[in-house]
Amino acid sequence: MTVLVFLDPAFPDGRVADSGTPAILATDQGVTRGDGIFESLLAVNGTPRKVQAHLDRMARSARSLDLDIPDAGTWLRAISTAAATFASASPQGPDEHGNTNIVIKLIATRGPEGANATTAWVQASAVPPLLAEQREKGLDVLLLDRGYDSTISHRAPWLLLGAKTLSYAVNMAALRHAHSHGADDVIFTSGDGHVLEGPTSSVLLAQLADRGGAPVKRLITPNLDSGILPGTTQGALFAAAKEAGWELGYGPVEPQDLFRADAVWLISSIRLLAPVNTIDGQAVGTADVRSRLTAELSALLAQTH
Ligand SMILES: Cc1ncc(COP(=O)(O)O)c(C=O)c1O
Known part of the structure; x- marks a missing residue:
């Protein structure tokens, strides 16, 4: 399963969305042009690892693309919501060190054509077993x-x-x-x-x-x-x-x-x-x-x- 949390000014901690229901416009330039940025990080026991390094790199990527993205605090609140929602909806078994791991993805696109509004969301999902x-x-x-x-x-x-x-x-x-x-x-x-x-x-x-x-x-x-x-x-x-x-x-x-x-x-x-x-x-x-x-x-x- 995948948990989606959209960064939406009307929802300070992020807006949880059903990942089985379409949530992005087909004209979003992330979809039509791959015009956007992302980060993948690991949350261990609910805490994102190296989160500042990922947010710093996301900000650098955004600058390279001249893309406006939400500030670090907004991302951090949405990450917490995504990790907590995923953990309660789909409890993960412990790894070989007794830790639970979740993949957290941060995504920001240039938004729908002509709209000049970034689309941004956080995704939480299980770690693929192939990696271990x-x-x-x-x-x-x-x-x-x-x-x-x-x-x-x-x-x-x-x-x-x-x-x-x-x-x-x-x-x-x-x-x-x-x-x-x-x-x-x-x-x-x-x-x-x-x-x-x-x-x-x-x-x-x-x-x-x-x-x-x-x-x-x-x-x-x-x-x-x-x-x-x-x-x-x-x-x-x-x-x-x-x-x-x-x-x-x-x-x-x-x-x-x-x-x-x-x-x-x-x-x-x-x-x-x-x-x-x-x-x-x-x-x-x-x-x-x-x-x-x-x-x-x-x-x-x-x-x-
Ligand atoms: C092209 C590329 N290089 C390097 C890395 C490693 O980056 P990190 O250690 O921050 O995950 C990634 C991670 O996805 C990548 O896509």
């Missing part, structure tokens, strides 16, 4: 060319590459391509050969080394200004890993860095840390190191808010 399975079993991934070079976002900001827009048809097509070739997911590369991100995730790699007898652990992610979405999960994990003694690095990352890494992950707010087993059919690191580091970093991520 992918965390557990890992992913087979294909490298796919995104067709842009890594500096395009500066030259062509109208491509909105660093914004989380509703125009995800390309990302979904890439995933279908991977599935039809027996893989689970995708890592996009740029025309100039850099590793970028997944269609719904950030890319992370670990390098282990020995520096004069002292073990060194490095966590690396592609440059945030290479036309990728800055991940809130990557940001939170980097902060926690730094505290725990990891060295941090930002790209450029090339495909050979992935193949030489001790472990590679796709990371995002709902799926969290999903280890990559193979890329283009080639094993990445070893299963032992992969599962040890996944456990270590997942524990760090679980402590972030």
